[in-house]
Structures are given as C-alpha cells and as structure tokens.
Amino acid sequence: MPVIQIENLSKHFRVLNRREGLVGSLRDLFSTDYRTVKAVDDISLNIEPGEIVGYIGPNGAGKSTTIKMMTGVLQPSSGTLLVNGNVPFKNRKKNAQNIGVVFGQRTQLWWDLPVIESFKILKEIYRVDAETFKAQMATFNKLVDLEALYHKSVRSLSLGQRMLCDITAAFVHNPRVVFLDEPTIGLDIAVKARIRTLIRELNNQHQTTIVLTTHDISDIEALCQRVVILDKGRLIFDDAIQKVNYLFGAFRTLRLQIFPFAPETLSAFANKLDSAFNCPDAFTVSSDESGWIEVTIDQAKVPLRDVLNLAMGDFPVSDVQIAEISMGSVIQKVYEGVKV
Amino acid sequence: MDTLRYYARIYLLIEAQYIKARLQYRADFIISSIGMACSYAVGIITFWVLFTTIPNLAGWSLNELLFMYAFYLLSVTPLQVFFDNIWSLRIKVRDGSFIRYYFRPLNMMFYYVSEVFDIKGLVQFVLGVIVLVYASVQLHLQWTLPQTGLFVVMLLSASLVMISIMVIAASASFWIIDSFPVLALAFKLREFAPYPVTIFDGFFRVVFTYIVPLGFVAFYPAQLFLRPGEASPVVWASPLVGIALFALAYQVWSRGVNHYSGTGS
Amino acid sequence: MRRYLGYFHIVKASFMASIVYPVGTFFTLIGNLVYITVVFFLWHSIYSGADTLHGMTFNQTFIYLTLAGSVLILFKTYTDWALSSRIIDGSIVSDLIKPLDFQVQTFAQSLGFALGNGVLITLPSLLLMVVLFHGSFPLGINLLFFPVSLGLAYMLSFCLDYAVGLTAFYTQSLWGISITKEVIVSLLSGALIPLAFFPEGLQRVLQLLPFQAIYSIPLLIATSSQLQIADYFQLLLVQIAWTIVFLVLTRLFFNRAIRVLVVNGG
Numbered sequence: 001m002p003v004i005q006i007e008n009l010s011k012h013f014r015v016l017n018r019r020e021g022l023v024g025s026l027r028d029l030f031s032t033d034y035r036t037v038k039a040v041d042d043i044s045l046n047i048e049p050g051e052i053v054g055y056i057g058p059n060g061a062g063k064s065t066t067i068k069m070m071t072g073v074l075q076p077s078s079g080t081l082l083v084n085g086n087v088p089f090k091n092r093k094k095n096a097q098n099i100g101v102v103f104g105q106r107t108q109l110w111w112d113l114p115v116i117e118s119f120k121i122l123k124e125i126y127r128v129d130a131e132t133f134k135a136q137m138a139t140f141n142k143l144v145d146l147e148a149l150y151h152k153s154v155r156s157l158s159l160g161q162r163m164l165c166d167i168t169a170a171f172v173h174n175p176r177v178v179f180l181d182e183p184t185i186g187l188d189i190a191v192k193a194r195i196r197t198l199i200r201e202l203n204n205q206h207q208t209t210i211v212l213t214t215h216d217i218s219d220i221e222a223l224c225q226r227v228v229i230l231d232k233g234r235l236i237f238d239d240a241i242q243k244v245n246y247l248f249g250a251f252r253t254l255r256l257q258i259f260p261f262a263p264e265t266l267s268a269f270a271n272k273l274d275s276a277f278n279c280p281d282a283f284t285v286s287s288d289e290s291g292w293i294e295v296t297i298d299q300a301k302v303p304l305r306d307v308l309n310l311a312m313g314d315f316p317v318s319d320v321q322i323a324e325i326s327m328g329s330v331i332q333k334v335y336e337g338v339k340v
Numbered sequence: 341m342d343t344l345r346y347y348a349r350i351y352l353l354i355e356a357q358y359i360k361a362r363l364q365y366r367a368d369f370i371i372s373s374i375g376m377a378c379s380y381a382v383g384i385i386t387f388w389v390l391f392t393t394i395p396n397l398a399g400w401s402l403n404e405l406l407f408m409y410a411f412y413l414l415s416v417t418p419l420q421v422f423f424d425n426i427w428s429l430r431i432k433v434r435d436g437s438f439i440r441y442y443f444r445p446l447n448m449m450f451y452y453v454s455e456v457f458d459i460k461g462l463v464q465f466v467l468g469v470i471v472l473v474y475a476s477v478q479l480h481l482q483w484t485l486p487q488t489g490l491f492v493v494m495l496l497s498a499s500l501v502m503i504s505i506m507v508i509a510a511s512a513s514f515w516i517i518d519s520f521p522v523l524a525l526a527f528k529l530r531e532f533a534p535y536p537v538t539i540f541d542g543f544f545r546v547v548f549t550y551i552v553p554l555g556f557v558a559f560y561p562a563q564l565f566l567r568p569g570e571a572s573p574v575v576w577a578s579p580l581v582g583i584a585l586f587a588l589a590y591q592v593w594s595r596g597v598n599h600y601s602g603t604g605s
Numbered sequence: 606m607r608r609y610l611g612y613f614h615i616v617k618a619s620f621m622a623s624i625v626y627p628v629g630t631f632f633t634l635i636g637n638l639v640y641i642t643v644v645f646f647l648w649h650s651i652y653s654g655a656d657t658l659h660g661m662t663f664n665q666t667f668i669y670l671t672l673a674g675s676v677l678i679l680f681k682t683y684t685d686w687a688l689s690s691r692i693i694d695g696s697i698v699s700d701l702i703k704p705l706d707f708q709v710q711t712f713a714q715s716l717g718f719a720l721g722n723g724v725l726i727t728l729p730s731l732l733l734m735v736v737l738f739h740g741s742f743p744l745g746i747n748l749l750f751f752p753v754s755l756g757l758a759y760m761l762s763f764c765l766d767y768a769v770g771l772t773a774f775y776t777q778s779l780w781g782i783s784i785t786k787e788v789i790v791s792l793l794s795g796a797l798i799p800l801a802f803f804p805e806g807l808q809r810v811l812q813l814l815p816f817q818a819i820y821s822i823p824l825l826i827a828t829s830s831q832l833q834i835a836d837y838f839q840l841l842l843v844q845i846a847w848t849i850v851f852l853v854l855t856r857l858f859f860n861r862a863i864r865v866l867v868v869n870g871g
Contacts, residue, residue: 365778367776368781371776375783376781379787381788382789382797386792386798389798389802389804390798392804394653397647398653517628517629524633525636532639535647539649
C-alpha cells in the first residue's frame with residue numbers, strides 16, 4: 001500500500017491585486033479585486049514505502065505548497081491526500097507523529113539548547129522508548145559523529161553542522177516518511193556529499209520513505225530512484241531517474257578558457273573535434289568575447305574525458321569548468337520530450 | 341489526564357533546559373531584571389507622588405490603590421513569564437519561520453509559547469508579593485484560607501483575561517503585515533488596569549467592563565477583598581470572563597494558524 | 606552641498622518608510638486616544654472639584670499631559686533598537702564607510718521617522734483632543750517659542766536613544782537598558798505627572814537634571830502664555846546648554862565605543 005496517496009490534488013489561492021502607493025494601499029483595505037492563483041493544479045501520484053522521490057521544479061512550481069499540504073500546514077482546495085492513511089490537515093498531530101520534516105535552513109531544534117537536549121526533548125515529544133532512542137542515537141553517531149556536537153548550542157553550529165543535526169533529528173522517532181526541503185542549499189561540496197551519504201543510509205536503515213525537494217540536480221542524481229517534476233502547479237513528469245537521464249543527463253557542458261585566444265580559434269577547435277571523433281551531432285560549440293569556448297557534449301556518443309584530453313593536448317587551455325545543468329533547461333527538455 | 345501529564349512533562353523538560361541555558365548570560369539577566377523592576381517601580385512612585393497632593397482617588401486610599409497595583413502585578417506575571425514569545429510572532433510569521441510549529445505532534449499554541457520562559461518576569465511576581473504584603477499589613481486585611489483560595493481563583497481569572505487580550509492582539513500578525521502597533525496598543529491598555537474603574541463615567545465604564553474587560557484584571561477582584569460590601573456583583577463572573585475570553589483568543593489564534601500559508605518560504 | 610542632499614535623502618527615505626503601513630499606525634493613534642481618555646478621567650477625579658492644584662488648572666494639566674503623550678509618540682523613533690541591531694549584525698560598517706557623519710546620518714533617519722509620527726499620529730491626536738474634549742491651547746507668544754523648544758527637546762531625546770543604541774557595542778541586552786531609560790525619563794521629565802505635583806525637595810533635584818528639558822520645558826512653554834519673554838529665553842537656554850552637553854558626551858561615547866569594532870574587527 002502506498003505511503004502517500006495523492007489524487008487530483010489542487011490548491012488555489014485567492015490573491016489581492018494590490019495597488020500602488022499610499023492611496024492604493026488604503027483602497028486595498030476595502031478591495032474585492034482578487035485573482036486566483038493555481039499553486040497546485042490537479043496532481044495525482046502515489047509514493048511507495050522506502051522510495052526516495054526527487055521533487056523538483058522551478059521557483060513557484062508548487063513544490064513547497066504540496067509539501068505543506070502533505071505535512072498538514074495547508075488545507076487542499078480539492079482532491080484527496082492521504083499520508084500513512086491520515087488526512088494531514090484534519091489530523092495534523094497524528095500525521096506529525098508519523099512524519100519527519102526538514103524545511104530549508106530553518107532549524108527546528110531549540111536555538112539556545114545544547115544539541116543533545118534537543119534530541120532528549122524530541123524523545124519525549126514523540127514518545128520514543130529508551131531502547132529505540134539509544135539505537136537511533138548510536139546510528140547517528142556512526143554516520144555523522146553527532147556526539148562531537150552534543151554539548152554545543154544549536155546557535156553556535158555552522159550551517160552544515162546544523163543541517164546534519166536537523167536531518168538526524170527528523171529521523172529520531174523513526175517516522176515512515178521524511179520530507180526534506182532543500183537540505184543542501186547554501187552548503188559546500190564536501191558537506192553536501194556528507195549529507196547525501198547520511199540521507200541514503202537513513203533511508204536504507206528502516207526503509208524510510210523520503211520526499212526530497214531541491215534545486216540541485218546532483219542531489220537528485222545521487223539519491224533518487226524516481227523523479228517528479230512540477231511546473232506552474234502541474235505535474236509534468238513522474239518516472240524513473242533513468243528516464244530523466246535520457247532527457248538531460250547525457251549532456252554535459254564543458255567550458256574552456258583558451259589563452260591566447262585568436263579569432264580563428266573557435267573554428268579550429270570545431271574542426272579538430274570533427275576530425276578526431278567524426279561524429280558532428282555529438283557537439284554544439286560556441287564562444288563568447290572573453291576567450292571561453294562552450295562545448296555541449298552528448299556523452300552517449302563521446303565521453304567528456306576524451307574531449308577534454310584533446311583540448312588540453314592541442315590548445316593553450318588556461319581554465320576549465322563543467323557547467324551544472326540548469327533547472328530551466330531540464331524543464332525545457334521535459335517539454336520537448338513530452339512533444340516527441 | 342494522560343495528555344495533561346504528557347504536556348506537563350514536556351514543558352518542564354524544555355523550561356529546565358531553557359532556564360539553564362539563559363542563565364549563562366548573567367549580565368543580560370541582571371540588566372533586564374533591573375529594567376523590569378524599574379518599569380513597575382515607576383507605577384508605584386506615580387501613585388506616591390499623586391497622593392502627596394490628594395488624600396484619595398475616587399474614594400480609594402493610597403494603600404488600597406497599592407493593593408490593586410499588587411493584584412495587577414501578580415495577574416500580569418503569567419502573561420510575561422509564559423507567553424513572552426508572542427512578541428516574536430509577527431517576525432516569525434513574516435519571515436516564514438513560523439511554519440516549523442506545524443511539524444510536531446503537539447498543540448501549536450503550547451509548542452509556540454513553550455519556546456520561551458521569561459525569567460525576568462519573575463521580578464514582577466516578587467515585586468507583586470512585596471507590595472501585596474505591605475498593603476495587606478497597612479490595611480489590616482485578614483487572610484483566611486477560603487479568602488486565600490478565592491484570591492488565587494480571582495488572580496488566575498485575571499491572568500487569563502490579560503493573556504487572552506495579548507494573544508488576540510498578537511494573532512493580528514496572521515492578517516496584518518505590520519502588526520507591532522496592535523500588540524503595543526494591547527500592552528499599553530494594560531497600564532490602565534490598576535486604576536479604579538469608577539473614575540470613568542458611564543460609557544467608558546461599560547467599555548472597560550464588558551468590551552475590553554480590563555476592569556477584571558485588577559479593580560473588580562481587588563474590590564472583593566478591600567470592600568466586599570461595595571463589590572460589584574459582576575466580579576463573580578470573573579472566572580467565566582477569563583475562560584470565555586481565552587476560548588475566544590484560542591479561536592482567533594487557530595483561525596490565524598489555518599489562515600497562514602507560509603509565505604516567505 | 607551634496608552632503609546635505611545626502612542627509613535629506615535619508616530623512617525622506619525614512620519618512621516614506623514610516624508611513625508605508627497606515628493600518629499599523631492607525632492602532633498607535635487609537636492607543637494614544639485611549640491614553641488621552643484615561644488621562645482625562647484620572648485627572649478629573651484627581652481634581653474632583655478643585656479649581657487649581659499646584660497652580661495648574663484642570664484644563665492646563667489635561668493639555669499638558671495629552672501633549673506629553675503625543676510628544677512621547679512623536680519622539681519614539683526606535684533609534685536605539687535600529688542602531689543596536691545594526692551594530693550586532695555588523696551592517697553598521699556600511700554606514701561608517703559613507704562620506705557622511707555617522708551621528709548625523711542616524712539623526713536624519715530618526716528625523717524622518719519622527720516626521721512620519723507627527724503627520725500620522727501627533728497632529729490627528731491633538732486635533733481630536735481639541736474636538737472631543739474641548740481642550741484649548743493658550744494662544745500667545747508661547748506658540749513662537751514652542752517649536753524651537755520642541756526641536757531642542759527632540760535633539761536631547763535623540764541623543765539619549767543614540768547612546769542607548771551604542772551600548773550594543775558592549776552588551777546585547779538592549780531591552781533592559783532601553784526600558785530603564787524610558788521609564789526614568791518619562792517619570793523624571795514630568796511626562797507622566799507635571800513636575801509641579803512632585804514634593805518640593807524632589808522638584809529642586811529634578812530641576813538640576815537634564816530630563817526636565819525633554820518634556821517639562823517644552824510642555825510648560827506650550828501651556829502657559831503668561832510668562833515673560835525673558836523667562837522663555839531662560840528656559841530655552843537651559844535646553845541649549847543640555848543639548849551641547851549631550852552632543853559632546855555622545856560624540857565622546859561614540860569615539861570610545863567604535864574602538865570595540867576596531868579591536869574585534871567587526
């Protein structure tokens with residue numbers, strides 16, 4: 001049986017059309033000029049136990065609104081929504097007992113208290129028995145050496161440390177579903193990697209279902225078996241991660257800075273690629289004024305490594321970047337894919 | 341009963357830790373306690389200065405007014421000590437961090453206010469007890485057991501009135517962007533509570549009794565102990581007023597919580 | 606000239622910011638009206654038939670206290686809170702690197718806020734007081750001196766707020782310091798009870814303190830038209846003297862406090 005069942009779920013907001021200036025804001029007080037914003041528009045999906053589902057989309061796509069409905073913050077406008085068989089908004093407390101939530105960079109621990117005290121309070125709140133609590137804490141210690149932070153106040157933790165604490169805290173009562181909203185935002189690569197390992201291990205341990213929203217495609221690649229993409233409130237993609245890879249994952253954009261850069265460098269580079277790989281549809285090559293060449297490579301045809309080796313060998317490359325795939329281009333690819 | 345014990349245990353656990361953590365900032369604790377003491381000492385000095393000119397205020401002596409003031413100090417203490425976090429509500433609502441209070445299997449108002457235990461508020465309590473003892477001795481009041489019981493009941497009712505008014509005012513932040521003046525207004529109203537309602541003429545007496553029931557915060561209940569013979573019969577409604585008003589405040593809060601959509605995230 | 610334009614822009618910006626939420630301001634206005642109502646009935650009952658107390662008629666005392674309440678709101682620009690939060694979060698540095706004097710910048714900000722208060726709260730309150738309670742101002746030469754005196758009083762009030770805000774360099778417990786300052790000023794300046802009602806010995810002490818220059822002097826000037834010209838000038842002189850003292854002291858305090866920033870590296 002699915003842990004989360006969503007059927008024809010919609011959330012519409014009525015938003016006041018605001019007017020400008022002082023007089024405008026006074027008139028707004030009595031205004032009835034509303035428009036309806038469809039934050040979530042008729043989405044349906046089921047999530048099975050143990051899944052890690054990547055929940056992505058551009059800003060304002062309706063990700064947060066859906067999460068807020070699943071956690072009982074918002075009441076749906078229409079449709080049905082069951083989390084562990086509960087209607088979250090009606091049975092908020094009961095629902096909360098069976099879920100864990102990490103919401104962006106806002107800690108849910110007690111700001112002034114030492115980390116360990118927050119965990120002890122959570123133990124009482126969720127009525128976790130002593131044995132389970134001990135086992136959970138031992139797991140956390142093994143995974144992220146939580147013990148080192150026990151006696152620091154949450155206020156004094158770095159963002160990365162706080163995130164580790166918040167994520168483990170969301171698992172302390174062994175919930176069936178955990179919602180992670182942007183857990184890696186603002187963190188450096190090393191901490192991101194630690195957090196991904198942690199999430200994977202915790203998911204593994206008790207087959208906890210995880211719903212992960214993120215802007216970072218590499219989070220999704222590292223963790224999720226399944227991806228759900230929202231755009232403008234509508235569900236536009238819901239399938240296995242491999243299917244997404246088919247849409248965008250094979251492409252990588254390599255940026256090369258070449259110095260000195262002559263006007264003919266670009267065409268020389270393009271010709272070189274052609275003659276070396278004899279596979280013209282695998283590349284798109286462009287350049288800008290500042291001496292950078294951009295090559296988008298279809299890795300299904302030519303490995304990025306080979307292109308890089310070739311460039312390093314034959315051109316005076318002074319800097320290399322591998323650009324991340326932007327959310328916008330993913331969405332675009334999805335739409336193009338849908339058309340095909 | 342089980343639920344009550346559950347909440348009590350969590351509350352004690354949180355506050356014990358919170359107090360321990362806060363007391364590490366000793367200078368802050370001392371300075372704010374001094375500020376607290378000063379702000380109420382001014383109220384007492386004001387009475388004293390006025391009574392160098394007049395023998396009584398609307399028929400009430402200085403000691404009787406001090407008794408009312410003591411009642412007032414004690415009745416606003418629970419608001420200060422247990423509900424101080426409502427001052428931050430507007431900020432948390434505006435920046436979106438209020439959303440975290442939805443995620444625990446706890447009553448949201450409980451969870452919200454449990455986050456802060458205002459230690460300096462205890463200064464109010466101590467000051468209140470000192471003034472109460474002083475006024476009682478000066479007025480030769482007899483404290484029998486039933487009297488004391490009645491006093492506690494009246495005090496708790498008055499506290500509920502004060503708490504409810506402030507919770508309603510703080511809840512405005514769910515609807516209004518800049519709700520600080522609403523809270524400041526409600527807090528300012530409180531300053532008028534220790535005066536005899538009888539100084540007002542008919543219209544305002546009705547307002548302060550039935551609409552913004554500040555009369556129940558100090559005057560009506562204090563009258564019961566000072567001059568039971570003259571006490572207005574409305575005083576017996578005091579517990580009812582406290583409970584009804586708190587029920588209303590809880591309704592307003594709940595509506596606000598359901599109205600909130602977590603903007604800013 | 607450019608520099609003054611800079612200050613002017615700060616005043617304008619903070620004025621605009623202070624009138625952006627008229628709904629909130631409306632509640633402050635209501636609060637003041639309730640205060641005026643309570644003052645009316647409380648003092649009505651204090652006078653209880655007496656024509657004058659300590660040389661003041663009921664009307665004079667009533668005008669004095671409602672004016673005090675309205676001026677209190679006028680001066681409430683939360684400079685101490687704004688300043689301390691900028692010190693604590695470090696954003697004060699961006700003010701310090703501007704080619705403008707720091708204290709004058711802060712003053713310009715406060716002034717814009719005060720003007721907003723004046724337009725939205727103080728003036729409507731006073732109008733309503735005249736209409737609802739039939740309070741009347743004595744009209745005479747005093748109206749010439751009152752604005753000057755009010756301006757000086759505002760400078761003093763600003764300096765105190767400024768000094769309180771600067772304590773954030775040393776401590777984070779602004780609440781305690783700010784409230785202590787607030788209650789001491791409102792009591793000893795005669796904003797809650799006219800100084801004439803204080804016992805005589807205490808009055809003499811209060812005359813030597815700076816607080817009376819913030820509320821008592823301007824309010825006295827506003828409510829009495831029978832003083833001699835020389836008396837008005839003498840009162841203004843007291844205010845000017847205190848203003849100079851306050852400006853010097855706050856400058857010294859700032860120069861000392863800023864060292865904490867240098868030592869800690871912001």
